[in-house]
Amino acid sequence: MTRKPLNLQSWLLKLAAVLTGLFMLMPLVAVIPVSFTPKRFLSLPKGDWSLRHYQALLTDEAWLASISDSVLVALASSVIATVLAAAFALGLWFRQPRYGGALVGLALLPMAVPPVVSAVIIYFLQARIGLIDTYAGLILTHVIMVTPFAVIVMLTATSRLDKSLELASRNLGASRMQTTFWVVLPNLKFGLFSAWFLSLVLSWEEIAVTLFVSGIDVITLPKRIWDGLRLNVDPIIAAVSVILMVLTTIAIVAKTLHEHRKGKSGS
Amino acid sequence: MAARLNIHTIAMWLLPALFLAVYLAPLLGVFGWSVSRPEPGAENYVRMLTDADALNIMLRTARVCILVTLTSVLLAYLLAYHWVFGSPARKLFMELCIFIPFWISVLIRAFGWVVILRNKGILNETLLSIGAIAEPLTLVRTEFSVILGMVHFLVPFAVFPIASVMRQIDSRVLLASRGMGASPGFTFWNVFLPLTVPGILASVIIVFVFALGFFITPAILGGGKIVMIAEYIYIQMFQTSNWGFGAALSIGVLAVVAAMAGLLFKVIRPERLVK
Numbered sequence: 001m002t003r004k005p006l007n008l009q010s011w012l013l014k015l016a017a018v019l020t021g022l023f024m025l026m027p028l029v030a031v032i033p034v035s036f037t038p039k040r041f042l043s044l045p046k047g048d049w050s051l052r053h054y055q056a057l058l059t060d061e062a063w064l065a066s067i068s069d070s071v072l073v074a075l076a077s078s079v080i081a082t083v084l085a086a087a088f089a090l091g092l093w094f095r096q097p098r099y100g101g102a103l104v105g106l107a108l109l110p111m112a113v114p115p116v117v118s119a120v121i122i123y124f125l126q127a128r129i130g131l132i133d134t135y136a137g138l139i140l141t142h143v144i145m146v147t148p149f150a151v152i153v154m155l156t157a158t159s160r161l162d163k164s165l166e167l168a169s170r171n172l173g174a175s176r177m178q179t180t181f182w183v184v185l186p187n188l189k190f191g192l193f194s195a196w197f198l199s200l201v202l203s204w205e206e207i208a209v210t211l212f213v214s215g216i217d218v219i220t221l222p223k224r225i226w227d228g229l230r231l232n233v234d235p236i237i238a239a240v241s242v243i244l245m246v247l248t249t250i251a252i253v254a255k256t257l258h259e260h261r262k263g264k265s266g267s
Numbered sequence: 268m269a270a271r272l273n274i275h276t277i278a279m280w281l282l283p284a285l286f287l288a289v290y291l292a293p294l295l296g297v298f299g300w301s302v303s304r305p306e307p308g309a310e311n312y313v314r315m316l317t318d319a320d321a322l323n324i325m326l327r328t329a330r331v332c333i334l335v336t337l338t339s340v341l342l343a344y345l346l347a348y349h350w351v352f353g354s355p356a357r358k359l360f361m362e363l364c365i366f367i368p369f370w371i372s373v374l375i376r377a378f379g380w381v382v383i384l385r386n387k388g389i390l391n392e393t394l395l396s397i398g399a400i401a402e403p404l405t406l407v408r409t410e411f412s413v414i415l416g417m418v419h420f421l422v423p424f425a426v427f428p429i430a431s432v433m434r435q436i437d438s439r440v441l442l443a444s445r446g447m448g449a450s451p452g453f454t455f456w457n458v459f460l461p462l463t464v465p466g467i468l469a470s471v472i473i474v475f476v477f478a479l480g481f482f483i484t485p486a487i488l489g490g491g492k493i494v495m496i497a498e499y500i501y502i503q504m505f506q507t508s509n510w511g512f513g514a515a516l517s518i519g520v521l522a523v524v525a526a527m528a529g530l531l532f533k534v535i536r537p538e539r540l541v542k
Contacts, residue, residue: 027379091279114480
């Protein structure tokens, strides 16, 4: 049991915290009824709930094309990001160069720079080499934006590896390649999966930079939602939102409950 | 052993080499635009600091960012406190209230506020039906809705550093304060709060930097009326094609962010926050 350090748990503060929590959930809950409206415009159903916008979503070619664009870009960029981040973290772990700090700084740079500035930078590059509004261009963009997060995950994973692993492997006669792929990498399985999954989610949701470098030939799901929100707000957006929210919420609730149960049995 | 080229050296350099080519080099290119388009010289930077439009937008950006930062950090402190020290049930509730919005797309979260706040939205309909107001209130496309949406987006980011500092506080220090006769209020203001200052500062800087470069929420909830610096850059680049000026504004934002990041590393030790 947690020891309460302060006697500050007055009902007023509890209420304020619960209200703040509800404030965080409010806009998410608000979208749900709107997605079931029978009308063509944003409105609350008044007893006449309908699934027409969910049906529309599943039959509308433009929305389906956007989902497949998003899946393609997210799969490609998350795999590339994970490979780059893993190579980077492993290389650093084996070599441990004096200038390692500077390399890490460079690898994390796109995460620290505001997205709008990254967007201008990437737009500058892709306008030069003619990659604007292509799959290759968008995948490169997402790789730049999500790899820093994968790098953080991989650096955390390698920091927990014991350096004597390498010595033991090499002493037993394994080559550098064998040590890397058969001894060290299997110990990083969990880190690799986390880095890939985080990259996948971040790419799937990326919008700030995507907006600048695509939009006619390649339209990802967030970009289509953005267009819908800016032009005419169709309740189909509410239906998409509800589906995405349900997936996210199931994942988080499952993870959180699992951790709480583990925490309880462990203590 | 001499530092000869081996597979690990190559692996280590793949990512930095890529970023040098596709990020750092174009960044220099953007800087080049800012001093060469439409004409060579520092004209874009002079305009940034003298043009009435640009100054107004920077002023609004600063005002909104400061309000958003203060509100977000205050709410985050409240959530973090109950997340770290609450009863198991409250902990679980707080955790869900922090993580579910955190993982949901910024677009959907802004859209949720549109649904609530627009003229025929949930809030106005409710207020009208109970007779609290006669006319719908104009809530979207105002600075209020932009601030609300940004606070909602940024609170989780503000919670993490504060909660991580709170977790490291040795509760014996607080018990000692209480044991020596200090009131709960005195203990909070003079012992607990000062111990969390590094977390608060980190939150302030992180939220402020995020708010400064923020684009999606203001664009949706401000509806083109409440333009801040990030959207202004977008307009310069894609609507009026003032590439030089847009580039100069980007470099300006980058300079402010770099200064704030420098502050973060000087004032507090960031390594304390990742525990």
